Amino acid sequence: MNIPFLDLKIQYNAIKEEIALALHNVLDSTAFAGGPFVEKFEKEFAAFCQSGFAVGVGSGTDALWIALLCLGIGQGDEVITTPNTFIATAEAITFCGAKPVFVDIDEQTYTMNPDLLKGVITTKTKAIIPVHLFGQPADMDPIIKIAQEHGLFVIEDACQAHGAEYKGRSAGSIGHAGCFSFYPGKNLGAYGEAGAVVTNSAELAEKIKRFRDHGQAKKYFHSMIGWNARMDGFQGAVLSVKLKHLPAWNEARRENAKHYNELFADVNKVKTPVEDSFAQHVYHIYAIRTKNRDALMRALAGKNIFCGIHYPIPLHLQEAYRSLGYGPGTFPVAEKCAAEFLSLPMFPELTGDQIKAVVEKIKYFFTK
Numbered sequence: 001m002n003i004p005f006l007d008l009k010i011q012y013n014a015i016k017e018e019i020a021l022a023l024h025n026v027l028d029s030t031a032f033a034g035g036p037f038v039e040k041f042e043k044e045f046a047a048f049c050q051s052g053f054a055v056g057v058g059s060g061t062d063a064l065w066i067a068l069l070c071l072g073i074g075q076g077d078e079v080i081t082t083p084n085t086f087i088a089t090a091e092a093i094t095f096c097g098a099k100p101v102f103v104d105i106d107e108q109t110y111t112m113n114p115d116l117l118k119g120v121i122t123t124k125t126k127a128i129i130p131v132h133l134f135g136q137p138a139d140m141d142p143i144i145k146i147a148q149e150h151g152l153f154v155i156e157d158a159c160q161a162h163g164a165e166y167k168g169r170s171a172g173s174i175g176h177a178g179c180f181s182f183y184p185g186k187n188l189g190a191y192g193e194a195g196a197v198v199t200n201s202a203e204l205a206e207k208i209k210r211f212r213d214h215g216q217a218k219k220y221f222h223s224m225i226g227w228n229a230r231m232d233g234f235q236g237a238v239l240s241v242k243l244k245h246l247p248a249w250n251e252a253r254r255e256n257a258k259h260y261n262e263l264f265a266d267v268n269k270v271k272t273p274v275e276d277s278f279a280q281h282v283y284h285i286y287a288i289r290t291k292n293r294d295a296l297m298r299a300l301a302g303k304n305i306f307c308g309i310h311y312p313i314p315l316h317l318q319e320a321y322r323s324l325g326y327g328p329g330t331f332p333v334a335e336k337c338a339a340e341f342l343s344l345p346m347f348p349e350l351t352g353d354q355i356k357a358v359v360e361k362i363k364y365f366f367t368k
């Protein structure tokens with residue numbers, strides 16, 4: 001049995017006709033850059049996220065960078081986030097001219113440990129970016145409380161958490177802004193690059209809309225220096241189609257996670273993901289932890305079962321961020337998890353038989 005880490009084709013085949021019609025409508029109207037299909041998706045996505053506004057941009061990286069810029073983060077500022085995330089979270093901070101400051105993650109949930117925040121807040125701190133890693137929201141209440149006490153912005157990196165919930169509230173809708181990626185492999189994935197910022201601030205939404213379109217509210221009248229970060233029409237149309245299916249796809253991911261958890265119940269060498277009581281996890285990634293990660297991953301690949309690692313090197317130990325001056329041992333939980341994480345095949349269409357086969361091979365590996 002060949003079990004891929006992710007299979008986008010099955011999902012495409014199931015919605016092929018809807019997608020063809022949506023793409024055809026874009027072609028017919030020639031609304032290629034921004035335009036009505038993007039605006040329609042923005043309204044739908046804002047409602048889905050229980051947020052006042054959604055602004056479509058070119059990618060999740062754009063969303064984070066532009067949200068920070070439009071909140072006024074810049075040279076000399078510090079922004080706190082976690083080292084166990086995709087590098088885009090930190091790049092967005094760096095490309096505003098600000099400095100990423102890391103705090104360690106919680107060993108159970110793998111999201112920002114709020115108890116560590118106060119220890120790194122300085123007079124230069126302007127914002128906090130909790131990352132809803134793997135599809136599980138960070139513990140937002142204490143983060144928001146600390147941010148309020150210190151007058152800081154909270155920008156949620158919800159790039160892996162479309163439809164996830166924190167105490168019944170939609171991920172991305174809790175802080176000043178929530179940033180989403182629609183990279184094709186995400187729970188809500190475009191057929192190309194795309195992203196969005198959601199916010200309840202009409203002022204911030206307007207500023208982001210203007211910024212992503214060269215700072216113009218009217219063609220060739222530029223009230224600010226902006227950038228070209230528009231979402232394209234095809235992506236808006238595809239995302240509108242796919243958004244309708246997202247609740248069912250997220251539910252299927254949750255069922256698959258439950259199935260994995262049940263089958264792993266008697267395997268003590270594997271630590272399965274913990275869904276916090278405050279969270280509705282959407283399992284963008286189903287990451288187990290095991291001490292024999294690399295050997296296990298090789299053995300599974302030998303049986304045509306393909307896994308991933310998210311992420312093998314925490315950001316503070318990446319060459320790109322050496323200049324920040326963090327050394328090994330600075331964030332022990334992030335480092336331990338990075339050495340043990342193994343992301344198993346996870347997508348809505350994964351079958352029960354495939355899940356059983358993955359778990360059987362893992363059990364066999366540990367009994368050999």
Ligand SMILES: Cc1ncc(COP(=O)(O)O)c(C=O)c1O
Pocket residue numbers: 059060061062085086088089131157159160180181182183194195
């Ligand atoms: C946590 C996180 N932040 C940011 C991004 C960046 O999104 P994009 O790839 O759409 O630029 C991603 C996507 O991979 C992500 O997983």
